[in-house]
Amino acid sequence: MKIIMLGAPGAGKGTQAKKIAEKYQIPHISTGDIFRANIKNGTELGKKAKTYMDQGLLVPDELVVDLVVDRVGQEDCTKGYVLDGFPRTIPQAEALDKALAELGQKMDFAVDVEVPDENIINRMSGRRACVGCGATYHLVYAPTKMENVCDNCGGELVLRDDDKPETVKKRLDVYHEQTQPLIEYYTNSGILKTVDGTADIGDVFAEIVGILGA
Ligand code: ADP
Ligand code: AMP
Numbered sequence: 001m002k003i004i005m006l007g008a009p010g011a012g013k014g015t016q017a018k019k020i021a022e023k024y025q026i027p028h029i030s031t032g033d034i035f036r037a038n039i040k041n042g043t044e045l046g047k048k049a050k051t052y053m054d055q056g057l058l059v060p061d062e063l064v065v066d067l068v069v070d071r072v073g074q075e076d077c078t079k080g081y082v083l084d085g086f087p088r089t090i091p092q093a094e095a096l097d098k099a100l101a102e103l104g105q106k107m108d109f110a111v112d113v114e115v116p117d118e119n120i121i122n123r124m125s126g127r128r129a130c131v132g133c134g135a136t137y138h139l140v141y142a143p144t145k146m147e148n149v150c151d152n153c154g155g156e157l158v159l160r161d162d163d164k165p166e167t168v169k170k171r172l173d174v175y176h177e178q179t180q181p182l183i184e185y186y187t188n189s190g191i192l193k194t195v196d197g198t199a200d201i202g203d204v205f206a207e208i209v210g211i212l213g214a
Contacts (some may be wrong), residue, residue, distance in 0.1 A: 007113035058172030
């Protein structure tokens with residue numbers, strides 16, 4: 001099963017993608033996580049990506065597309081995968097469709113997690129990410145067992161630089177301008193499914209499982 005998660009920054013794509021990956025035993029591919037790992041490791045790609053990410057802008061398509069096309073061609077993706085944070089522009093979606101078509105494949109579902117802009121700033125200001133393993137929590141909605149300590153690896157939790165309110169506003173503008181047109185793109189290709197992302201994490205997941213099948 002090949003799934004794309006769509007939605008504004010902070011809508012809950014990563015939260016739901018992890019649950020989908022676990023339930024259906026498929027890889028979770030997050031381009032944001034890939035860039036953050038590159039930044040942490042000081043790679044050339046990480047250095048280039050950081051200049052855009054810090055400003056709330058998208059990384060240029062040419063730095064993202066090949067990376068994802070390579071990743072979905074790997075052995076562990078033969079049963080499917082869940083893409084989180086990609087595609088984010090129409091050219092990325094077209095490049096993905098083209099690469100899959102060459103392999104005789106296509107995406108099965110694009111799940112749009114809908115959350116109004118008013119809720120997003122609140123979501124993002126409470127999001128905490130682990131500096132060690134990248135796991136994501138929320139101070140109120142998905143707290144850790146011990147304050148400021150990652151449940152997974154014991155690492156320290158921080159507010160991501162790009163989750164500060166000024167940057168979140170820019171990311172929302174960029175989302176509406178460059179990513180939202182994908183809703184129409186996947187409606188036209190017949191694979192768009194919309195879920196209410198304002199519900200509790202478990203209820204959103206139940207709605208997604210209802211769509212994907214048990
Ligand atoms: P995205 O991957 O779309 O940027 P995340 O999955 O990281 O978003 O979620 C953003 C923040 O909101 C995180 O702190 C997460 O714990 C929290 N969150 C996710 N889904 C919900 C939900 N349904 N209700 C409340 N908080 C949520
Ligand atoms: P995310 O963790 O998905 O919120 O992504 C964090 C940041 O990484 C985004 O604000 C972008 O700067 C960059 N990014 C992640 N995925 C993409 C993509 N598909 N295209 C362009 N930029 C991306």
